[in-house]
Amino acid sequence: MKRLIALGISIGVLAGLFTWVALSITSVGSWTAPLVVWIGFAAWAVFYAAGAGVPGLTKTLASTASGVLWGWLILWAATKVSAGSAAVLGLFVALAAFGMCVQAAWGPLAFIPGAFVGAAAYFGNQGIFWATLVSLVVGALLAFASEKFADVIEKALPMRGAAAHPAAAATGTETVG
Numbered sequence: 001m002k003r004l005i006a007l008g009i010s011i012g013v014l015a016g017l018f019t020w021v022a023l024s025i026t027s028v029g030s031w032t033a034p035l036v037v038w039i040g041f042a043a044w045a046v047f048y049a050a051g052a053g054v055p056g057l058t059k060t061l062a063s064t065a066s067g068v069l070w071g072w073l074i075l076w077a078a079t080k081v082s083a084g085s086a087a088v089l090g091l092f093v094a095l096a097a098f099g100m101c102v103q104a105a106w107g108p109l110a111f112i113p114g115a116f117v118g119a120a121a122y123f124g125n126q127g128i129f130w131a132t133l134v135s136l137v138v139g140a141l142l143a144f145a146s147e148k149f150a151d152v153i154e155k156a157l158p159m160r161g162a163a164a165h166p167a168a169a170a171t172g173t174e175t176v177g
Contacts (some may be wrong), residue, residue, distance in 0.1 A: 003154060014142050015041070022135075036135040040122045043107050044140030044146070050111045060140040062108035067118020068133050070096040074119070074173040075127055 019158060022035035045062055050056040050063075074092045082088040100115035109115065125132045 002159060003150070006150040006154040006157075007146070007153060009153055010146045011044075012157055014146045014149065017078070018138070021110040034134055035138060036121075036125055036131055039125060039132055039135035040139030040142065042117050042121055043136040044143040046111070046114045046117050047140050047143035048123060052143075054144075057144045058108055059111040060063075060114055060143070061137060064118035064121070064136040064140065066109055067100065067120070067131065067134060068136065069121045070100055070115065070121030071119040072127070072129055104158060114120075117162055117169045132172025 013115070018040055019037050022037045022040065025034055028075075043060060046064060047056050047060045050059040074096045077092050078085070078089045081092075095118065097116075100119065101112055103109045103115065104112050118132075120134060122129070122132045125135075
């Protein structure tokens with residue numbers, strides 16, 4: 001089976017289950033909406049963009065979590081200095097953007113887009129820290145699981161065509177059927 005087909009099956013199944021579970025859970029104790037689907041999907045994308053595997057998972061978890069922290073710091077600092085000032089908020093965004101770039105000198109934070117996705121998710125989720133962070137972590141872990149599940153699918157279902165027919169592989173033609 002071709003890798004993209006295996007990934008499509010794996011990601012489709014896990015993304016569907018994630019959506020169903022996330023939308024079915026409205027609260028855990030006093031905590032409302034613990035999983036945000038689009039944030040989980042954003043982390044999923046970061047995982048594959050960061051190269052997948054254990055290194056991609058490490059970069060995804062560290063960089064997106066740092067982005068959430070940068071987002072929190074931006075809002076905290078802006079409210080302490082001047083509530084409602086667009087100029088002050090812009091200044092703190094500029095400083096945090098600089099920080100999200102230079103932190104990439106440290107290996108686990110070496111994926112700058114992950115930090116920006118984490119901050120954007122925090123802002124997009126109206127500054128709800130824990131639901132944002134948990135959704136990013138769950139999305140990254142599901143992405144890692146989808147890669148491993150695709151490996152299982154790919155090995156379990158042999159590829160048809162050139163790989164299944166040595167003569168076709170030798171001539172560069174693929175058989176149908």
